[in-house]
Amino acid sequence: MIKITEKAIDVSKVIETASCLGAGAVSVFIGTVRDHAHNKKVVWLEYEAYEGMAVAETRKIIEEAAQRWGLKGWAVAHRMGTLRPGETAVVVAVSAEHRKEAFAACQFIIDELKAKVPIFKKEVFEDGEEWVSAKPDKSILASAN
Amino acid sequence: MKVSVKAFGIAREILGSGVVQLDVPGQSVADLRVFLESRYPGLLDLRSLFIAVNQKYAQEGQKISEGDEIALIPPTSGG
Numbered sequence: 001m002i003k004i005t006e007k008a009i010d011v012s013k014v015i016e017t018a019s020c021l022g023a024g025a026v027s028v029f030i031g032t033v034r035d036h037a038h039n040k041k042v043v044w045l046e047y048e049a050y051e052g053m054a055v056a057e058t059r060k061i062i063e064e065a066a067q068r069w070g071l072k073g074w075a076v077a078h079r080m081g082t083l084r085p086g087e088t089a090v091v092v093a094v095s096a097e098h099r100k101e102a103f104a105a106c107q108f109i110i111d112e113l114k115a116k117v118p119i120f121k122k123e124v125f126e127d128g129e130e131w132v133s134a135k136p137d138k139s140i141l142a143s144a145n
Numbered sequence: 146m147k148v149s150v151k152a153f154g155i156a157r158e159i160l161g162s163g164v165v166q167l168d169v170p171g172q173s174v175a176d177l178r179v180f181l182e183s184r185y186p187g188l189l190d191l192r193s194l195f196i197a198v199n200q201k202y203a204q205e206g207q208k209i210s211e212g213d214e215i216a217l218i219p220p221t222s223g224g
Contacts, residue, residue, distance in 0.1 A: 031224045047223075048153060048154060048157075049153070049223075050151070050153050050197070050200075050216055050218065052200050053197055053200040053201075053216065053218075054223075056200055056201075078223060078224075089224065090223065090224050110224060113223055113224060114221065114222070114223055114224040115221065116221065117221060117223050118153060118197070118216075118218050118221055119221060119222070119223030119224075120153055120154030120155070120219065120221065120222055120223075121222045121223070122154070131154050131155035131158075131219070131220075131222070132220075132222035133192060133220040133221075133222045134154065134155040134191055134192060134219055134220050134222075135155075135190055135191060135192055136192050
């Protein structure tokens with residue numbers, strides 16, 4: 001299951017979907033909205049996706065993970081729209097024969113998802129807003145000059 | 146060549162719309178990039194900008210055709 005949704009994610013449903021009688025381990029990553037960034041209070045986040053491609057890219061990542069770690073089951077859900085601190089933004093669940101494979105595959109999927117899947121978030125602060133990672137880090141530029 | 150270009154995240158804000166119709170000189174992804182960067186210089190400030198053709202990340206030399214689904218992918222930040 002790959003789900004991109006405006007609605008709150010049902011974490012237990014994602015886990016259930018990934019679970020399998022032949023698996024001895026289920027590993028779950030839950031990404032939540034932090035209440036601060038850059039020493040500022042985050043009021044909310046706005047998520048958007050290029051949905052068709054986001055699903056296709058996520059599928060490629062899962063297929064690679066399934067092959068490398070012999071996954072028995074998997075499910076990924078990502079929330080879109082406006083999310084407040086504490087809310088669940090993403091859930092990755094995988095099941096495998098043993099914990100080592102499950103941990104590794106779960107970490108691989110969330111790392112690759114962040115790097116490659118066309119999903120974008122904007123942090124909204126009390127005094128402004130910023131698309132995350134969109135521009136080069138100003139502090140790095142300043143130290144380079 | 147007339148193409149329709151989708152844009153997401155900060156790229157959508159720079160273009161001022163989630164989809165724009167453009168008449169692009171040239172036929173490759175690289176030609177499209179040059180055209181976009183001159184028309185929307187704000188794109189040059191981004192950490193990266195990938196161009197997707199038919200929902201796949203495209204190489205710069207890849208040809209594009211009228212009717213292709215083209216999209217601008219600024220740095221991703223899912224999760």
